[in-house]
Amino acid sequence: MLSFSMFPQQGKQKRADTLFNKFSFVKAAKLYRELVQDNYNRNYATRKLADSYAFLRDPRNASRYYKSVVKQKDVPIEYYYKYAQSLRGMKKYDESQIWLKRYKDSGGIVNANDFSKDINFITSVFGAKQQYFLDRVRFNSKYSDFGAFEHDGKVYFASARDEGVAIKRLYGWNEQPFLDVYVTEAGSKRNVDYTAKVKGDINSIYHDGPVTITKDGKTMYFSRNNFKDDIELKDKNGLTNMKIYRATLVDSLWTNVEDLSINGDEFSTQHAALNVDDTKLYFSSDRPGTRGGSDIWTVDIAPDGSLVNLQNAGDIINTESAEGFPFINNEGVLFFSSDGHTGLGLLDIFATIKGDDEESIVDVINLGVPVNSNKDDFAFSMNANGITGYFASNRQGGRGSDDIYAFHREPVLHVEGVVTDAINTNPIAGAKITLFDDNGNQVAYMETDENGYYQINIDRNKDYKIVANQDKYIEDYREFTSKNIQTELITITGNLLLNPVQDVVKLAELNVYKENDSTLIKNTQLKPIYFDFEKYNILEEYAIELDKIVKLMTVDYPEMAIRIEAHTDSRGTFEFNDILSTNRAKSTYDYLISKGVNPSSIIEYKGYGERKLINDCEDGQKCTEEQHQLNRRTQFIVVKME
Template identity: 50%
Template sequence: MKLKNSSLTTLFLLVTIACFSQYGIQKKADNLFNKYSFVDAAETYKSLIEKDFNSDYATRQLADSYAFMRNPDSAVVYYKKVVEQENIPVEYYYNYAQALRGSKNYEAYRQWMTKYKDEGGIINETYLSEDKNFLESIFNAKQQYFLSEIKFNSKYSDFGAVEHNGNIYFTSARDEGVLTKKTYGWNHEPFLDIYKTNKSDNDTVVNHKSKLKGSINSVFHDGPITISKDGNTIYFSRNDFNKNVLGKDEDGTTNLKIYRATLTDGKWKNIEELNFNSNTYSTGHPALNNDGTKLYFASNMPGGYGGSDIYSATIAADGTIGKPENVGAIINTSKNERFPFVNSENVLFFSSDGHQGLGLLDIFASVTNKEKKITHVINLGVPVNSAKDDFSFSLNQDGLSGYFASNRDGGVGSDDIYAFDRVPQLYLEGTITDNKTNVAIPEAIINLLDLKGQIITTIKTDKDGFYEVSIDRDSDYKLQVIKEGYVEASRPISSNKMDQKAFKLVEDFKLSQVEKVKPIYPFVELPPIYFDFDQSKIRNQDISELDRIVDLMTNKYPEMVIAIESHTDSRGPTSYNKTLSIDRANATYQYLIDHGVDKTRIASYDGFGEEKLTNACDGSIKCSREAHQKNRRTQFIVSKIE
């Protein structure tokens, strides 16, 4: 009996020791997770799952670890198990949906986002309802960006490429030199440094010898950068590391800060921390505007819209930097906006996982109105964006080439730099003026038609007679210009064989005013009457005008002689239209005779079919019913009055 009790005691002790051991492993995993050492944390959580110890919790943490490592394909596997658990926080439905989107499973993404909404989650319902149309428009859009290989990518993270004076500056974790002893727990890669290589040396191996000279690079993260136009000032991100001391907040987290350095004797020196940095939040990803008067950056400082936001701060002539201002809710969302870039036209580009995109971080551009205020943002589409993270977009001075980074499938390392050439959107533009006075004609209607005569789009000229409309390259069109009081004009337009770097095709028009036929007697005006389609019967609404003509000819001007000319529109066979117009002339003639006009007072009455159209509706273009109606008419020409 004692032996049996001793065995039970031993068994209890073994179980207790095993439990304490598993609790110790879980505590270790949580410590790694809280210190952003997600690679090691993931492996530790896996061991807990294998031993079936608190596996529901470990599965949630493992899924989150893969999400933080920007590995949605692995995250999906474990989030799928998480959402089958009971009483899970609603945020896991959202996390699962985002991982599914990052894995290109868009239909399942919509299902789980709907589940998230139904369980009380807050979402942009417009994005969700329009997601399928958004994806179709993105994938069916004509390609503007064409990618080319960057041969100096490494097996580690490479991003943040900007070009200046023939050199490419970029950020990389590639340093595997003998002096490198630290790795970043988040992804087990070396810490980031800033490198420079000549653009023409794409085939050259870029190693530690290409690091920026001076004291910019530290033993922790450095980069990305932005550089002034004269090349003498650089702004860069760095871990909070000053005078060999690594700063931390109350939770033990080291934040990012932005620093400035100047070039002296070929080396970067005089490093100074910017005044808006803080030990309690991060500031990073600096970007200068075109004239160097504003610095844009990303930060999770208090008072934003959520996650990290884009901010700007003015730079005075003496280098003093003003108070940061949030760029606003059109750019920033409740999620994360990062990696701003401003081109030579001061268009703001940035990455976000809060705007409607293809997966994780997508690259967007801001759109401004005439007052230079941001009105909305546009997704740059494929191939710039993918289902994975796409970020650190930059344009070169030509505005047609540049770089971005992505962790998409098929790369060399965890993040890779991609170069691109952009074929700009082609615009057809011009000015409409009076051919005699050269005065601009506002509110003129511009119809862009395909070769079948179908209207593609319609716009109007502005107060200066100017119009602009986007067109496709290597395409043929017809352009029609309509303005009341002027003769319609049209001509064929072709964008075939245009230079791929050209961005506009100019077509100006000079319109001629419609010549008004002056009656022989100035007080006599005889407007035309009109007919319904394929009809020669006098319309009720035209009887009053015919009665007026009868009155003029029988009472007021008893010597007046007129000629009757009838017409049709262009629809129908030519021979048929000729006959129809004669029938209209006969009907008009008969009405006047029946109501008292002497036959001798009508010099002639004849039909001209579709020979004398009043506009361009000759069958080569698509016209409205109203435009065709103007051709179905009988005109009265005063040939004699005494």
């Protein structure tokens, strides 16, 4: 009886694993939760349940179950990392750091590039702020609607509605009418029926759409079933593939439909998209050379319209599963749909991440909710403003099988600025920048680069205080707000001016930084200027130190004025030491002038003899030579900085 009672649980675990592997995390979580309650393979089910919640962007429930997981015997150390990330998602930063340290101490490497895609995704999910917000679309139908693309105040989209037509031709696959291309005014609230079909030769008796249009509005690329003389052309498997066609606008009609050279009868070519300057066509295809079900491909558009240099978009974008629906925004970022990259559901929408050269693609990132769901999400487009756009989804709550969703984007806001020397206006490298919220809590910390520049991401609708300091400068701050600013704004300027400290020794320090970095390699401090006993000539080893002062007064602060003070030890007569210290002050003055310092920048040079000893080595006291030498010094006093 016991063995028979286990069979339903085994089946439930298998179903849960299948759902999990298909990224159907809501349903998988329900089954794993039941397995945990039934105490069946509890450790395994708890791990998978926690992982499901992680992928569902639910750090509260994820951390609840990861807390149990990390107590398991011989648990893989990656769960220490996952638990740390879920705690971070709940802003329990101190506790998160404890588990992150546990992970590192157990041999884990905290470097995102060394982790699997799954862990990368969990990290990005919990670390990302929501940027996309859904808006209402009024022209969806009870049929399939997708591929919305806005151009010159009009929205073009593909739809199977065909409402108002007496005789409807149905597509056998889903018993819906064939797709046609429609157009409506952006922001229109009226219903869109068959009268809104694009005028001209675009729509046929088979599938047509979606479309893309060149910036000048004269050329359209669109998907269509492969047919000739109203007869579908089938491949060797009996399937009718898709092709991309090109049309031109003539007297408000789309005509001169042209079959492109990239098409073929034995494979599909569809989902056309254009790059920023209309010189490259992106599309999806299962043509020979495709890695998975379908890949993203590119081809160059020559000035005469011919298509050359056909290329696969590469393994960073394409997987062994299906990729499609490419779109390129005005910043040259490629968006596409895929069920091969780790996501929230079936097809998810991803964006590419560019390398330092702004040309190569180094990674892809999931756009997260609400753009993506546990269903199919695809056909992403962004308007020229970079803020609004559209995508399609068959998620629950829609009107038809596929619906168009509009979005507006609140891009990440950051404060950036340059920290500058208030006297010479030079940028200050290595200045410490600390950001505080309106409650005085530290939000972020960084250092300026070699150009004095910094940039920190911030939240909208909050008040902040930013503080800058550096050893050579007097601390300064400014307060600013991110409240009531335009959605389009992504940068708040926070430049800061720092006044140098009036300390020649500190200012003459030479900081050496890494090339193209703000990392300090070494700090060369100004050493005291000492003299030999009863001598006032400048020793070679101290001439190097005086050269630092020369640079300070001729290059860094040419308007700075100083006073030179020279001192002796207590040995010798009082009168002799006065003369000796005056000679030392004079020799220091002469050296600086000989190296180019403006005489007017040295207000005074004066000897103080033995009047200002810095230790107890007075007459009659027994001191070492090193102790006496500390008193044989020259000092530089800042009189003014400008």
